[in-house]
Amino acid sequence: xxxxxxxxxxxxxxxxxxxxxxxxxxxxxxxxxxxxxxxxxxxxxxxxxxxxxxxxxxxxxxx
Numbered sequence: 001x002x003x004x005x006x007x008x009x010x011x012x013x014x015x016x017x018x019x020x021x022x023x024x025x026x027x028x029x030x031x032x033x034x035x036x037x038x039x040x041x042x043x044x045x046x047x048x049x050x051x052x053x054x055x056x057x058x059x060x061x062x063x
Contacts (some may be wrong), residue, residue, distance in 0.1 A: 005054060005058060008050075008054065009050070009051050009054050009055075012046045012047075012050045012051060013046065013047055013051060015046050016042075016043045016044075016045075016046030016047035017043070017047065019039045019040070019042045019043035019046060020039075020040070020043040020047070022039045023036050023037075023039035023040040023043060026039060
């Protein structure tokens with residue numbers, strides 16, 4: 001796996017966890033539901049969709 005692909009995956013997951021934390025903090029501080037669900041949705045995309053897409057395309061690329 002190339003270093004660039006690895007870094008993109010790691011940064012995506014890290015920012016996703018930050019968004020999860022932000023969504024939880026927003027929930028605890030009783031912020032708007034729109035803000036909570038937006039942060040949560042962004043986190044889901046960053047933690048699951050992007051890394052899985054990278055992994056699938058990396059695995060299917062001929063060496």
